[in-house]
Amino acid sequence: MIRSLRILSANPLSLVGLALVGLVILAAAFADFLAPFPEHRGAVVDFVNFNKPPDGTYFMGTDLVGRDMFSRILYAYRISLLLGVVVLAVAVPVGVTLGLMAGYLGGWWEYALMRITDVFLSIPPLVLAIAIMGVLQPTLLNGMLAVTAMWWPWYTRLVYNITRGEKVEGYVLAAEVIGASRAHVMFREILPNAVPAIVTKMTLDFGFVILIVSSLSFLGLGVQPPTPDLGSMVAEGARYLPDSWWLAVFPGLAILIAVFGFNLIGDGLRDILGPDR
């Protein structure tokens, strides 16, 4: 871990990525201290200062009910990061386990699991989440569920391909010969060889989860007001272009910065750990 960080920081682009991600994480963690108006995360109104362009006090302007955009963006990062962590924490173990089973057990398991994976992968990524959110109530938990449902198949397919390549290797045969259980071969022998690819994909995916979640709330199918969310802030602001440009531009840039940071790190990791496709 320390060694990877050191190698990563040798690459200037990855260093920028680490800095951006660090900044985003700090902003989310210490939003209570950093936000000039912490109370503006909720349903507060201040009609004296509504719809103000960026100035000295509100350096990203204020929204239509007078809340400080900068404070709201800091709190919105919390939601984005939380969703990223939860979605990957559920989707990756599920996808990896199914991929190991399909690849190693073969036969009926392989056929059934991979066809189910194909079905999930045959609905365009965002469309599946939109459809699920459409029938469920738009809450934070359901948002996680919808995005998780579209995410696990990618890990199943990735780990399946690796497992198929690994299971004919000598070390797997050796473990089988001395009577290792199937679970042991899958999780203790094959899985460690898939970890670099999984970790690389997770770093890149963290950014993409943020992107997809914000897309859902942009369509009004995600986190609901007054909870600050980057996607719904852009959606709201897009209606008041071009005069109140700050309403849409700053939350949009906030998404860009976070996802850009994770992508830079993911790229750097891929250079170190090898290609994942």
Added chain:
Amino acid sequence: MLTVLRHAARRIGTSLLVLFGVSILIFVIARVIPGDPARVALGPNATAEQVGNLRAALHLDRSVVTQYGYFLSDLSRGDLGISLYTNRPVTTDIAEFLPATLELILVAGVLMVGLGMPLGILAARYLGRWPDHVIRVISLLGVSAPSFVWAVILMLIFAYWLQWLPIAGRLSEATLIPRITGFVTIDSLIAGNWAGFRDAWWHLALPAFALALSGIGQATRLIRANMIETYETPYIEMARAYGFPEGRIASHYAFKPSLIPSLTIIGLDLAALLGNAFLVEAVFGWPGLSRYGVQVILRKDLNAIVGTVLIISAVFILVNIIVDILTVLLNPRIRYAAGAGN
């Protein structure tokens, strides 16, 4: 050629199976709606009898398996049911809105391939020098923001500030084009309406570019990565030893082998445009299928949700089949192996 056809036939066969699975999945998703869709459609003022009648008409009073049976038998006759939102057959709605979306996606796809590939070649050709760095950062920026953010930024710059391009919609109000295919760029040509043709492209430019941006970035990154690998092979060294110009080596000898492994992913990204179209259409008020999709989803319109997702998935699968067949056609190794396998 025969082996390619056989491969295509097999691929289409499995895809139909997958599409069948997709229909089950969507049907199950649509049927877990909390609350009574008939009640939602009719509103709180409807009588219990009216709700009961609609439930019976929609077969909602039967088991889910029976409902799916009805759905399949209707589908086999090309009937996706009535939309509770527009009160028209879902197929009519889709036929009306799909061409606008396809037109947008096709143009975005052409931009994605037409810009992404040359940029990827250029970056790999000047690996580690400034064109590479510039292209890398630009392409990474492209994939790092959702298409609705690019849509908003591009709209602000090119439509509002510079006023080079129109803000929203598919055509100017004054432009009237008789609907024949539903593709305004084609219909205007059929009608011989050159002003309308120009107007259609003028409106297409911004949404299509906003939609294509992340795909352009993705294609660039992919081609670059695969070309770097190809550059390390002995035959490129040999081409250099023969003194072929670098430009020719890049465009002829290094590009084609790099295209084959990139194509599958580019196909997936092309198809992902179908999902991102939801976002871009919302920003630009584009009267397409995605905007319709959001409307029916917000109104919990079961038949329309199932129909829309099914059609989008069918297009998605079709794009993947075409890309798959292209890969086989391009790659002599797969081409011959497919023949030898039989």
